[in-house]
Amino acid sequence: MKRLLPALSLLSIALFSTAAFSQESKHSVGINVGIASGEYKNSSKDGDGFIQSYLYYNYQAFEHISFEIAYSGATEFDDWDCDEDEDDNSWTCSFNSNQNIFNLRANEFELNSAVIAIKGNLPISKRNSLYGKIGAQYYDYDFSLNDYNIEGDNGVGTLLEAGWQYQWDMGIGMNAGLRYQDLGDLSFISSNVGISYLF
DSSP states (O other): OTTHHHHHHHHHHHHHHHHHHHHHOOEEEEEEEEEEEEEETTBOOOSSEEEEEEEEEEEEOSSSEEEEEEEEEEEEEOEEEEEEETTTTEEEEEEETTOOSTTSSOOEEEEEEEEEEEEEEEESSSSEEEEEEEEEEEEEEEEEETTEEEEEEEEEEEEEEEEEEEEOTTSEEEEEEEEEEEETTEEEEEEEEEEEEEO
16 A cells, blocks of 8 residues: 555646646647649649748647748758669669759759748547648749759748647647648649647
């Protein structure tokens, strides 16, 4: 009985702290990464894909509504080119970094943007929920060839996202979603996966 009492005390403290954590936690940070396809000035011929990152802080203001600030970035993704040597049946693979992006004489791309968004959650079970996000972003992007700027733009655009998220009791969460970004003449659609921490 003497050994059972400390164990029950520890279990009670752990359960109480978990309940308090789930009720009081309003802040979260996280990162999403994804692969995007783009369209620029009505041309969807991009020659390769884009890798995106999204680093955010989220504050839950109401039960199912939160506010988010984030940094979003993207760069071109160089494709692998592989050729077979028919004489000895071997393969040689290398990066194809000289492929033009869209219809431009550019083989490099960089996007930076600051995002402010409102996020809504729709719980479907204790740990699972669907989410939707709408936001505004200040963007700045450049197309370049061998570090020489060819074309670019900056301004304010729209961000829309929808997806699914899972939250463990210890605060760690994961999500998967689809995001649309309107950046003036440039638009992106990306599929993303991420990890977050609620505190």
